[in-house]
Amino acid sequence: MNEQQNTQTVQEGYDLFVKGDISNLLNLYTEDIEFIYPGMASLVPYAGVFRGKEEVAKFFAKVSEAIDFERFEVQECIAQGDAVVALGYSKGHVRSTGQPEEEEWAHVLRMRDGKVAHFQAYTDTAAVAQAFQRSSHMAV
Template identity: 45%
Template sequence: MRTNLNIIADHYAASTRQDMAAMMADVAPDVRWTEMAGFPCAGTWVGPEQVTKQVFHALGAEWSSYRFELQELIDAGDRVIALGLYHGTYAKTGKSMQARVAHVWRLEAGKIVQFEQFTDTLLVAQAMS
């Protein structure tokens, strides 16, 4: 049986491959996905369809070479914390950014039920202006 840590590691591996179906494979139908205030796709999105459209498609449309670089995964039982870096170039300005980020995941019965992002939104905003 896959652990919560394995599920999140698999999500990030799928992200690196740009495999959206695999990224969403373990996401619960009623997942609550929160992008931090001040981030380009800020808000809480409910369900895989909203997350895909409002987060991943939006970032892909506005940023070139946008990616998350995983540096560490921390197993906290029903929560998994990921630490890493965002990288990308904002298409409209041509400015690049790199920002530290923490992702907090909550899982129940092998499904991702909650995600919350914490990042330095000033660095992102500077690339966008």
């Protein structure tokens, strides 16, 4: 596949995510997909390394349970060879704490035979973890 086709596949994946169509999104991944979201799973429920479509489906279920997104958008995709880098922005609230969760992020996706074989997210992990902590400030 060429860079334009890889970018189109990645953009299609983000569109499916925003629509909540995870079953069709998973069709864009290889069977042995490796999916990495940084952070400590004890703080951020969807942090970790997920291998294979079944585990990646669990990742998306955890995200859906944890975050109520107001915005999730890809601002730019940069492709070179079998790699696509997506730069984006998301904003929402953590369901369990009510805390705002806002971040600019970079995702690096590696393609194989027209499908995503590897996904790694880069973000401000401290800010994401903070959103999952209940506020310690009391109203006076």
